[in-house]
Amino acid sequence: MCKENDLFQPLKAFLANDQLTESDLIEILHFTQDHFGYIPDEAQFLIAKRLKIPTSRVYGVVTFYSYFTQVPKGENQISICLGTACYIKGAQSILNEFEKQLGISAGETTADRHFSINPTRCLGDCSKAPVVMVNEDVYSRVEPSDVSKILDIYRMESQEAK
Ligand code: FES
Numbered sequence: 001m002c003k004e005n006d007l008f009q010p011l012k013a014f015l016a017n018d019q020l021t022e023s024d025l026i027e028i029l030h031f032t033q034d035h036f037g038y039i040p041d042e043a044q045f046l047i048a049k050r051l052k053i054p055t056s057r058v059y060g061v062v063t064f065y066s067y068f069t070q071v072p073k074g075e076n077q078i079s080i081c082l083g084t085a086c087y088i089k090g091a092q093s094i095l096n097e098f099e100k101q102l103g104i105s106a107g108e109t110t111a112d113r114h115f116s117i118n119p120t121r122c123l124g125d126c127s128k129a130p131v132v133m134v135n136e137d138v139y140s141r142v143e144p145s146d147v148s149k150i151l152d153i154y155r156m157e158s159q160e161a162k
Contacts, residue, residue: 010035011043015050022051025061029068038069074109074116076154079133083122086130090144094130095119097144101151114158115151 014031025047032043039062048055062068080086080095095106098117102110109116125131128140132150139150 008042008046011046015046020051022053022057025051025053025058026065029058029062033068036072038072041070072109072113074113075158076115076134077118078115079118079120079123080106081121081123081129081131081133082119083126083129085122085126089129089141091130093144094132094142094147097147098151101147114154 011032014028020028028047028051029039032039032047036043044058044062045055048058051058062070078098080091080098082091082095095117099105102115102117104110104115104117106117106119120133123131123133123138125138125140130142132139132142134150134154139146142150
């Protein structure tokens, strides 16, 4: 038995529904991303084969919608607002500090898959700029000196979960 194949068993089970058609592609991609945290190449191949469509069609949909990603994401999503109000109030230095402390660039995920950094547009809370969101938590009027404290909160949560 090959462990690699086992990883895709839930997707294969989902695809076993003989009612699925190409119009279900988005739903299948949502299932895939929810399961894996991203959409691996092999999953795209399996989906294309099951729907009898070219893999390029699946790839086209995955890359069209920003919700879908082909890159594994971290357990904690750090969204740093680079909208105008936040940018004026120093959001770039906040982003730089997260990059420095995590050793990754914007859009990347740490090797241990704990954190991803995602620069975003306005988060709708401009009066509290600069704004950072980690998962569903909102941090306002963030200073570069707050970055290590914010990261520690999620590092501790990860340790407690073990
Ligand atoms: S510009 Fe950052 S919350 Fe609006």
